[in-house]
Amino acid sequence: MKLTAVLMVAVLVLTACQLITANECSRKGEWCGLESVLCCNGGSWNCWFVCTA
Structure with a gap:
């Protein structure tokens, strides 16, 4: 249960x-997969794990 x-x-x-x-x-006009540290480090898959990377 725990x-x-x-x-x-x-x-x-993770969802939040x-x-x-x-x-x-x-807000910055960028999309997942474009080069930006916040916006996913160059891979759309990485976008969902940006907080754990």
């Missing part, structure tokens, strides 16, 4: 992080 709770919290944190990152990227 493991499930930990996983749920991790997913919520993804949304914040996406907002930050669009």
Whole structure:
């Protein structure tokens, strides 16, 4: 049961992080995959893991 709770919290944190990152990227007029440290380090897949990288 504890493991499930930990996983749920991790997913919520990562999702919030993804949304914040996406907002930050669009504010700067950049998109996932373009060269920018905040906007995903050059790979659209990395965009979703920018907070853990």
